[in-house]
C-alpha cells in the first residue's frame with residue numbers, strides 16, 4: 001500500500017513518519033507546507049511539498065503520487081488563533097478538506113481524516129461515536145464542517161477523532177500539556193491549571209498507531225482514538241510534576257470563574273474508545289505510561 005500523509009511536519013505527522021517509514025509493506029509519501037523538517041531524521045523519506053488549501057496542488061500531487069491511502073493530519077490547530085483569524089481557519093480546516101475529498105473520491109483513494117473532541121459542546125462526556133456535535137468555538141465549527149464534507153463523500157473514508165494530543169516532535173513550534181507543565185515547573189514558573197475541564201489525553205504515538213490501523217484495514221466510519229484515562233488538566237499537571245519530581249506548589253488550581261482563553265473550551269469531553277478497541281485492536285498507553293515514554297524522548 002502507498003500512504004500519503006498531509007501535515008508531515010506536525011506532531012502527529014512526525015509520529016506517522018516514524019511509524020510507517022520502516023514498514024516494508026508501506027510506500028510512504030510525506031507532504032507538508034514549507035520545507036521538510038524531517039530530512040535529517042529520515043534521510044530516505046520521500047517528501048513532496050503540498051499546501052492542501054491549494055486545489056491545483058492537491059490534484060497534481062495526488063494524481064502524480066497515486067497513493068492508495070491518504071492520512072490527512074494538516075490543519076490549523078491553534079484554537080485561539082482560529083477564533084481570531086477565522087478566514088485562515090476555514091481555508092486550512094474546511095476548504096482544504098473539500099479539495100481532498102473531491103480528489104480522493106475521483107481516484108478511489110481511501111481518506112482518513114483527523115477530527116477532534118472540540119466538535120462537541122462539553123456538556124457531557126466522555127463521548128462515543130454516536131454523540132451529536134455542538135461546537136463552542138470556531139475551530140470546533142470548522143472541524144464539524146470538515147466532517148460533514150468527508151461524510152458526504154462518494155469515496156471511501158474514515159474519521160479519526162482524538163483529544164488533547166501530547167508528545168515530543170522535532171523542530172516543533174507548539175507545546176502540549178505534558179511538555180508545558182514540565183518545562184514551566186522546571187523553570188520555577190507558577191502556572192494556573194483548570195480543574196473543571198475533562199479530557200482523555202492522547203499520546204501522539206498511540207494516535208499514529210490508531211491511524212495506521214484505520215488505513216491498514218481501509219476502515220470506514222467514525223472512530224474515537226484517544227487515551228482511556230478521563231482526567232482534568234489539573235490532575236494531569238500533578239501527575240507530570242510527580243513523575244519529574246517537580247514542585248507542585250507552583251501549580252495553582254483554577255476554574256472557568258478565574259481562568260479564560262480567547263476561545264471557549266468545551267468543559268466535559270473525553271472519548272469512549274470501545275469501538276476502536278473492538279474493531280481495530282486499538283490499545284493506547286495510560287497517561288502515566290505516556291509521560292514515561294515522553295520523558296525518554298526528551299533532551
Ligand SMILES: NC(=O)C1=CN([C@@H]2O[C@H](COP(=O)(O)OP(=O)(O)OC[C@H]3O[C@@H](n4cnc5c(N)ncnc54)[C@H](OP(=O)(O)O)[C@@H]3O)[C@@H](O)[C@H]2O)C=CC1
Nearest residue numbers: 007009010011012033051052074075077114116162164165
Ligand atoms: N493536537 C491536538 O491536541 C489535537 C489535534 N487534533 C487534530 O489532529 C490533526 C493533527 O494535529 P497535530 O499533529 O497536533 O497538529 P500540528 O499543529 O502539530 O500539525 C499540523 C500541521 O499541519 C500543517 N498545515 C497547516 N495548514 C496546512 C496546509 N494548508 N497545507 C499543508 N500543511 C498544513 C502545519 O504546518 P505549519 O507548521 O506550516 O503551520 C503543521 O505542521 C489535526 O487535524 C488536528 O485538528 C484533534 C484533537 C486534538
Ligand SMILES: Cc1cn([C@H]2C[C@H](O)[C@@H](COP(=O)(O)OP(=O)(O)O[C@H]3O[C@@H](C)C(=O)[C@@H](O)[C@H]3O)O2)c(=O)[nH]c1=O
Nearest residue numbers: 077079116117118162163164165192193194197233265
Ligand atoms: C495554556 C493553559 C491551558 N490550560 C488547560 C486548558 C486546556 O484544557 C488544556 C490545554 O489547553 P491548550 O490551550 O494548550 O490546548 P487546547 O487548545 O485546549 O487543545 C486543543 O487543541 C486542539 C487542536 C484540539 O483539537 C483539542 O482536542 C485540544 O487538544 O490545558 C490551563 O489550565 N492553563 C493554561 O495556562
